[in-house]
Amino acid sequence: MRDSKIESQIRRLWHPRPxxxxxxxxxxxxxxxGSRGYTGAAALTSFAALRAGAGLVTLGCPEKIYSILARRHPEVMVRPFPSTPEGSFSEKGFPEIMKFLKTQDILAFGPGLGRNAATGRLVRRLTSKFPLPVVIDADGINLFKGKTEEFKKRRGETILTPHPGEFVRVFGGKKPRTGRERKERACQTAREFGVFLVLKGHRTVVASPSGKTAVNPTGNPGMATGGTGDVLTGVIAALLGQGMRPFEAARFGVYLHGLAGDLAAREKGEVSLVAGDLVEFLPQALRLVLK
Known part of the structure; x- marks a missing residue:
């Protein structure tokens, strides 16, 4: 369901390109x-970031899957980094990745990452050292299980985008069932760990460390399919890159993501909806909101 007030707020923040x-x-x-067997997640995230307006998108992937991802989207720059024998990121890539991060504005990680222990050590080190905004999704969140105190030590802002299963797996407690429970848990976690939390699901909740919350009105059941969360990660990262503050990037990214899903469902139906449809309809969603 579109919301004219939210769309007006987006237009005020989204300046025309000079x-x-x-x-x-x-x-x-x-x-x-990405990791072996999960190249699609990496491709969806990176192309969604471009569709949402990012100027330059570089996809870092394990070297064992580089040849697959290098030919997916010509607009995305792809860089290989050291890989474990299993095809995940190796901790050996830390110096090279940190050197490259000095040229970047935003870091996003998690989609298709896998749960290899070496990968976990790598991303936790990167998160602690990178001083700018970080968006963390999927296995990127799972790799902080038992290590959530590290979020409190970050110098830059952190946006986490868990679905309810990931949320409970990493932060504990029972899975929140009602809208009220979801909002309370999201707000409590955001405050405690100093993160911007996007608790995905029906009426996604966005919460900030300062106590601000928002409940998203867009989206539909057809979006309950693999890869849609990867698309959201790319969208939020792109909005951060274009200058939005974390709460606004998360809130409006979720709104645009859901609107793209609604437009796709209107044309293709909820049953047949796939994650790539959201990327396809992002330009139309942006045109509707920004016109």
Missing amino acids: KRADKKDFGRVFILA
Whole structure:
């Protein structure tokens, strides 16, 4: 369901692109994603970031899957990094990744990452050292199980985008069932750990460390399919890269993501909806909101 008040707020924040604009003006987004068997998640996240307006998107992937991802989207730059024998990110890539991060504005990681212990050590080190905003999704969140205190130590802002299963797995407690429980748990967790929390699901909840919350009105059951969360990660990272603050990037990213899903469902039906349809309909969603 569209919301004219939210769309008006998005328009106020989304400035027209100047005629002399440079691609670097719209954010250099670095995405760490993918592992053997999960290349699709990496491709969806990186292309969604471009569709949501990021100026430059670089996808970092384990070297064992580089040849697959290098030919998925020509607009996405792909860089291989050291891989474990199983095809996940190796901790050996830390120095090389940190060096590259010095040229970037935003880091996003998690989609298709896998739960290899070496990968966990790598992303936790990166999270602690990178001083700018980080978006963490999927296995990126799972790799912080038992290590959530590390979120409190970050110098930069952190956006977490768990579905209810990931949320309970990492932060404990019972799975919140009602809308009220979801909002209370999201707000409590955001405050305690100093993160911006996007608790996905029907009426996704966005909560900030300061206590601000928002409940998203867009989206439909057809979006309950693999890969849609990967698309959201790319969208939020792109909005951060274009200058939005974390709460606004999360809130409006969720709104646009859901609207793209609603537009796709209207044309293709909820039953047949796939994650790539959301990327396809993002331009239409943006046109509707920004016109």
